[in-house]
Amino acid sequence: MSDLPDHSITARDVNLWYGKFQALRDVTLNIKHGLITSLIGPSGCGKTTLLRCFNRVNERYGYVTTKGEIHLLGKNIYDPDVSLIELRKSVGMVFQRPNPLPLSIYENVVFGLRVHAEGEALRRSALDEAVEKALTEVNLWHDLKDRLDHKAIGLQLEQQQKLCIARLLPLKPEIILMDEPCSALDVEGTAAIEELMFSLKGRYTLVIVTHNMAQARRASDECIFMLLGKMIEHSRTEDLFLAPSDPKTAEYIEGRYG
Amino acid sequence: MNALPASSRFTETPAVRRKLRQEALAKWIFCAMAAAMVVPLLLIVGYLVVRAAPSLNLEFLLEVPKRGMTEGGIWPALIGTLYLVFISLAVSAPIGILAAVYLNEYARDNWFNRVINLAVINLAGVPSIVHALFGLGAFVYAARFGYSIISASLTLAIMTLPVIIASTREALASVPRSFREACWNVGATRWQTIKAIVLPNSISGILTGVILQVSRAAGETAPVMFTGVVFFKSVERGDLLPYYLNEQCMALSMHLYTISTQVPGVQPSIPFATAVVLLALVVIVNATAISLRVYLRSRKKW
Numbered sequence: 001m002s003d004l005p006d007h008s009i010t011a012r013d014v015n016l017w018y019g020k021f022q023a024l025r026d027v028t029l030n031i032k033h034g035l036i037t038s039l040i041g042p043s044g045c046g047k048t049t050l051l052r053c054f055n056r057v058n059e060r061y062g063y064v065t066t067k068g069e070i071h072l073l074g075k076n077i078y079d080p081d082v083s084l085i086e087l088r089k090s091v092g093m094v095f096q097r098p099n100p101l102p103l104s105i106y107e108n109v110v111f112g113l114r115v116h117a118e119g120e121a122l123r124r125s126a127l128d129e130a131v132e133k134a135l136t137e138v139n140l141w142h143d144l145k146d147r148l149d150h151k152a153i154g155l156q157l158e159q160q161q162k163l164c165i166a167r168l169l170p171l172k173p174e175i176i177l178m179d180e181p182c183s184a185l186d187v188e189g190t191a192a193i194e195e196l197m198f199s200l201k202g203r204y205t206l207v208i209v210t211h212n213m214a215q216a217r218r219a220s221d222e223c224i225f226m227l228l229g230k231m232i233e234h235s236r237t238e239d240l241f242l243a244p245s246d247p248k249t250a251e252y253i254e255g256r257y258g
Numbered sequence: 259m260n261a262l263p264a265s266s267r268f269t270e271t272p273a274v275r276r277k278l279r280q281e282a283l284a285k286w287i288f289c290a291m292a293a294a295m296v297v298p299l300l301l302i303v304g305y306l307v308v309r310a311a312p313s314l315n316l317e318f319l320l321e322v323p324k325r326g327m328t329e330g331g332i333w334p335a336l337i338g339t340l341y342l343v344f345i346s347l348a349v350s351a352p353i354g355i356l357a358a359v360y361l362n363e364y365a366r367d368n369w370f371n372r373v374i375n376l377a378v379i380n381l382a383g384v385p386s387i388v389h390a391l392f393g394l395g396a397f398v399y400a401a402r403f404g405y406s407i408i409s410a411s412l413t414l415a416i417m418t419l420p421v422i423i424a425s426t427r428e429a430l431a432s433v434p435r436s437f438r439e440a441c442w443n444v445g446a447t448r449w450q451t452i453k454a455i456v457l458p459n460s461i462s463g464i465l466t467g468v469i470l471q472v473s474r475a476a477g478e479t480a481p482v483m484f485t486g487v488v489f490f491k492s493v494e495r496g497d498l499l500p501y502y503l504n505e506q507c508m509a510l511s512m513h514l515y516t517i518s519t520q521v522p523g524v525q526p527s528i529p530f531a532t533a534v535v536l537l538a539l540v541v542i543v544n545a546t547a548i549s550l551r552v553y554l555r556s557r558k559k560w
Contacts, residue, residue: 060442088445099436102459111454112444164440171444 008033008175008205009054014068016049016058023049025229027068031222036197036206038220038237040213042258046229047209051177054207055091056084073174089116092168096180098160100152100167105144108152108163109134112171134169138162138196158189162196176200178208182215194219213253217241225249306537310530318531320496327490327517328524332532334493337500338507339539341407342482343475345503346414351468353415354422361423362430363452382420389417390484398485406504410486417481418471425467429460462554469547473540479511487512489520510536 009031016024321331393413
């Protein structure tokens with residue numbers, strides 16, 4: 001078990017290279033269980049790279065070398081006995097552009113179960129139940145319950161993004177990673193997703209990458225500022241924005257660069 | 259510039275007029291070249307159909323050649339071509355599609371896969387007469403299939419394989435990466451991703467690529483002439499299964515060559531009618547490919 005059981009994610013000296021380019025430098029951090037933690041920093045600072053380390057999906061994007069340890073719920077995910085399939089089942093990701101699969105709404109929600117579950121769990125009644133539960137959790141059930149067989153691609157962007165979150169839930173993930181989940185949405189959509197994040201927090205640990213500092217400020221409990229692959233500062237969101245301890249953080253949140 | 263009266267601002271100057279003349283000229287040249295491509299096509303098709311008219315009827319398709327191939331129809335050649343095309347694609351389509359799935363979805367960028375890629379590209383550029391010689395050596399002699407439909411079909415399969423691989427890869431690559439990302443991030447394996455998402459969304463492109471190879475396989479002469487197609491084979495009129503696979507057969511492309519150049523005194527409309535049938539076969543196949551693509555596209559949206 002982890003030495004710090006109230007932390008969902010613990011990274012120790014994480015260094016990462018894309019080919020010869022070093023994208024992460026000695027990142028060490030502890031992300032608390034059940035909170036919303038936002039990763040902020042200018043483009044190219046390694047936020048998304050770090051996020052993708054947490055379910056090792058980086059390895060699907062080409063040649064990466066990762067050194068260091070990342071403990072998720074006490075287990076080092078870079079241990080040789082870690083199954084990427086099981087890891088990604090517990091650590092889901094939501095993307096910048098909603099990416100519902102070109103299937104029906106229903107099939108999108110049960111996709112994870114179809115991928116992982118066997119036998120009993122794939123009975124029609126079990127799937128129906130999972131769909132209702134997941135869509136209720138993301139506040140879509142009421143709107144979509146009569147057209148579950150429609151194409152998910154036809155939904156509004158906000159609904160698509162909620163559906164993408166709902167798609168993760170039947171697998172009972174522990175951690176949900178969000179890579180700029182609102183940047184394709186309008187103001188109302190953003191508000192709806194943020195509201196949804198608040199309702200999910202507690203049961204899930206949420207890590208969100210955002211370019212939008214105002215969003216980090218209003219929608220996260222803790223905030224991590226990154227610059228050029230290094231973690232500069234990690235503290236409670238209000239502390240980071242009101243009293244940043246590092247001058248680089250202060251200059252960034254003042255908008256001097258970025 | 260202040261000297262310019264307001265009323266003459268934004269009006270044409272001589273320099274502008276010169277540019278517009280060049281623009282018009284450029285447009286006409288490009289347009290003429292595009293038209294130049296269509297004219298010969300219309301002329302060829304028109305000329306063929308006019309010359310073929312006396313022979314164009316159902317009887318011509320179903321009848322066998324008569325009186326030393328100077329009269330009669332083309333049934334044995336037509337059915338032979340269908341045999342060759344069908345068998346060759348039945349071999350090359352599965353191999354090509356599966357190979358393309360490997361190359362596009364699984365293969366990492368290492369020397370082994372680079373060699374495979376290079377092989378595919380080079381194989382696509384090999385002239386058909388070289389394929390013919392390869393087929394002769396490999397299938398007729400080495401594999402002891404003899405001069406037969408099976409040898410000819412396998413030779414055509416080898417010839418169409420690289421193009422099928424290339425077109426399938428293109429179809430697979432057109433499936434947006436975001437769909438794959440969505441699958442990876444719920445822990446789907448590559449095979450689950452391919453089965454559930456990639457193949458269903460690229461099938462129209464894959465099928466189109468395969469079907470377009472039908473016309474190529476039907477039109478080639480050299481590979482089949484070397485490996486299993488003969489001048490003449492005695493066949494019943496309208497017989498749907500006239501050949502065994504270890505026998506030689508007739509084919510439209512070869513038949514056209516034979517009656518145009520090798521047999522004296524052929525009824526003049528017959529070679530033209532044969533060409534029209536070959537052309538029509540190609541057009542029908544391509545039209546099928548296009549309508550299939552349109553139909554499958556209309557069912558998917560993203």
